[in-house]
Amino acid sequence: MLEIAKAAAKAAGDYLQERFLEQLVPDEELHNDVKLPEDKESEKRIIEVLHRHFPAHSIFSEEIGLLERDAEYLWIVDPLDGTNNYFIGYPYFSVSIALQHKNELVLGVVYNPVAGQMFWAEQGGGAFLNGKRISINQRADQTKAVGTYIRGRHSVTKEQELAFTEPFVMQTKRLMRNIAPALDWCLLANGWLDYIIMQRSSIMDVAAGIVIAKEAGATITNWQGEPYRHQAFRVEELASLVASNGILHETIRGLIKE
Structure with missing residues (x-):
């Protein structure tokens, strides 16, 4: 499941990276938010990968809402974390995919395509960035x-x-x-x-x-x-x-x- 989540995040993130330097045209621009077609396309690519490998799993994604199937497994997807940043050309955004199993968060993948950073973790297995284990700092001041x-x-x-x-x-x-x-x-x-x-x-x-x-x-x-x-x-x-x-x-x- 982790490898599929990483593949889904990369498929969406690479698409977002391709579109990032373009002059983006929003579907809707609101006071506190912006709606982009790239958000929906990123979501489409993630859902396609997840449903191809796990057709019985439920998915909740920011744009489409809940695709309810087997409630035991729920994928929680933000296809473009940092939409407003993305829209104004600020290179701080990501694709975020989590898995909830029996009401527990058991897996997380966050991909930052601009920096080539793939963060991931599984419950009880540690956290990683591009394959290298990571940990918090020890700052006390x-x-x-x-x-x-x-x-x-x-x-x-x-x-x-x-x-x-x-x-x-x-x-x-x-x-x-x-x-x-x-x-x-x-x-x-x-x-x-x-x-x-x-x-x-x-x-x-x-x-x-x-x-x-x-x-x-x-x-x-x-x-x-x-x-x-x-x-x-x-x-x-x-x-x-x-x-x-x-x-x-x-x-x-x-x-x-x-």
Whole structure:
């Protein structure tokens, strides 16, 4: 299943890479989002690979919604993580594919075609980047910590975002807003980032990244400090999470002001 997920991610990612330097024409441009035909074509290529090899499995993908078959296996797909980045020519985007089996996340693949980065992990098997095992860093100095902020597209206002993120901006080295959540979790997994703050965002966007970060040793909790436990995926469910290298976890969590 892992090899098929990687093949599906590469097929979609290579197509996105081919289209990336073109002048893209959106189907629809919204206040907080943009709809691209490339998103749908990427999704089509992923679903074709997954259904060819696993015709009985269910798939949830961002554009098409739920293709319900065998509920025991559910593929959670974001065919273009970072659509807005992709649209404006900013090379920070990925293809994200996760597998839920019996309500547990067991596999994650995130492919960044621009950098040629294929991240993957299986439950209990560690996390990898292009075949090399990866792990979180050991940074302990809050003033040198670099993090990223992920917020729900429609569940958090810009005013709420400004108020919430101020302590992280002021008390850590840098807080980034990359707008490609799955890839952010992979940067944490490889020790490039020190922490992630997620505010009322869909698990769909980050399911694969969570598997990879967890297998790389990241500490993941809710805002109250309770360890993250994946629930059966529901698109309408939003999560507020903190992830870190563990050493900085309580310090970062202490900056949260609800």
